[in-house]
Amino acid sequence: MxxxxxxxxxxxxxxxxxxxxxxxxxxxxxxxxxxxxxxxxxxxxxxxxxxxxxxxxxxxxxxxxxxxxxxxxxxxxxxxxxxxxxxxxxxxxxxxxxxxxxxxxxxxxxxxxxxxxxxxxxxxxxxxxxxxxxxxxxxxxxxxxxxxxxxxxxxxxxxxxxxxxxxxxxxxxxxxxxxxxxxxxxxxxxxxxxxxxxxxxxxxxxxxxxxRKNLIDDVAILKLFPGITKKVVEATLNIPDLKGLILETYGAGNAPTEKWFIDLLENAIKKGLRIVNVTQCAGGSVILGLYETSTDLKKIGIINGKDITTETAIAKMMYLLGEDLSELEFKHYFETSLRGEIS
Structure with missing residues (x-):
């Protein structure tokens, strides 16, 4: 029995x-x-x-x-x-x-x-x-x-x-x-x-x-909205000790193509900031490069959050930042389903 x-x-x-x-x-x-x-x-x-x-x-x-x-x-x-x-x-x-x-x-x-x-x-x-x-x-x-x-x-x-x-x-x-x-x-x-x-x-x-209990909470979420200013993006990217950013973009991962915006993100990535692109939509997925408005993001090395939720993106970010990974390893593991969190 x-x-x-x-x-x-x-x-x-x-x-x-x-x-x-x-x-x-x-x-x-x-x-x-x-x-x-x-x-x-x-x-x-x-x-x-x-x-x-x-x-x-x-x-x-x-x-x-x-x-x-x-x-x-x-x-x-x-x-x-x-x-x-x-x-x-x-x-x-x-x-x-x-x-x-x-x-x-x-x-x-x-x-x-x-x-x-x-x-x-x-x-x-x-x-x-x-x-x-x-x-x-x-x-x-x-x-x-x-x-x-x-x-x-x-x-x-x-x-x-x-x-x-x-x-x-x-x-x-x-x-x-x-x-x-x-x-x-x-x-x-x-x-x-x-x-x-x-x-x-x-x-x-x-x-x-x-x-694994080494969680790094030096992270932030930046939700894009029409009319978002350079000051707001700059202030977020310049938060002291910031190590990871979840960027909530439109639709299938789209964002402004203005030069100041792309330059700010590119410089932050070059300095070691991990930036992940997730969609603001409740359902669906980021498809980097599907539209012209996300090709620049793909070029500068933004990580593709695919169909991950914002809640899980922040959780995964805290977890992976605690694992002391190289830039390439971090991107690889973030874009790979580890616990069934992405399709």
Whole structure:
């Protein structure tokens, strides 16, 4: 008889972990060690659930790289003890956090699922229970005594997406996230339906988990807009110690062709700044050189972000900058899919 999977629930903060004090109407953090008494349905799942909570719950707006490392360390330190991990964070920055975690673990052979909710766990119409129960159920799912999912996912409102493909699109609907360039990995209806052909495939040889926690956060995002001035571009490129820039361009990677603009970018690249071109569009891909307005960018050596999301581009940038790569190696690895983040 197969043993029950051990699942570790990691609570970092966010709406999902809040309950209402009905005397004051204020929201307060929930004690996750009491999870089975608050959500008795969890007892029906065929698994053992343990919990770890941040001492001080972190609002998603206050998330930063030190918290990413804290989350990843909890997973790394408990990796051999547990069969799967469900991480609860605030939804506002969940796409950023979960994308970064996907790069911090190489050779991941177990599920790490991020979830949260739009309404607190104690609310009458909360989405928290469904998101939590189904996330744990997916983390438990096994085939041939191995986890079906061996990557970092993000579950919200009946769909599990590859985390590094997601974007938060709605602050009010329960369907808060989407993944424009990659279909859901799992869909939850009457049955849990795994799209197994879409899951991240690891090489057959089993290698040990590699945990990389050297994240460089000297990065910035510059979103282009019609009428952007030389002063704005110059000021961004001259940020002290800046090492990486995500340039959000139009459509399929298009940008102004004005000489001052191209010269500024070219000089910054020559000085060692890594610049990646991503599209402002929610879906689709950068195709450098498709239009005349992106041929100059291609010539000066801008890195092609292809169909990566901005959230994942910043995560991958922080990760690769910490790996001490040459200019050519950096470009090669950024343009190569490492965790299924680009098509």
């Amino acid at each position: 197969a043993t029950k999977p051990n699942i570790l629930l990691v609570y970092t903060g966010g709406t999902i972990g809040m309950i209402k004090d009905y005397q004051t109407n204020a929201l307060k953090a929930f004690d996750f060690s009491q999870i089975l008494t608050k959500i008795p349905e969890l007892k029906q799942l065929n698994c053992k659930i343990s919990t770890i909570s941040f001492e001080e719950p972190i609002d998603s707006s206050n998330m930063n790289t030190s918290y990413y490392i804290q989350i990843a360390e909890i997973i790394a330190n408990n990796y051999k003890t547990y069969d799967g991990f469900v991480v609860l964070t605030g939804s506002d920055t969940m796409a950023y956090v979960s994308s970064t975690i996907s790069f911090m673990f190489e050779n991941l052979q177990k599920p790490v699922i991020f979830t949260g909710s739009q309404l607190p766990i104690g609310d009458l119409r909360t989405d928290a229970k469904e998101n939590l129960i189904t996330s744990i159920e997916i983390a438990c799912a096994r085939k041939n005594d191995e986890p079906i999912l061996k990557e970092v996912g993000l579950y919200f409102e009946y769909k599990l997406y590859r985390a590094n493909r997601t974007t938060k699109i709605n602050a009010e609907q329960f369907e808060a996230f989407t993944s424009m360039n990659y279909p859901p990995l799992v869909e939850s209806g009457v049955h849990l339906s795994f799209n197994e052909h879409l899951l991240f495939k690891h090489p057959d040889h089993k290698e040990d988990l590699i945990f």
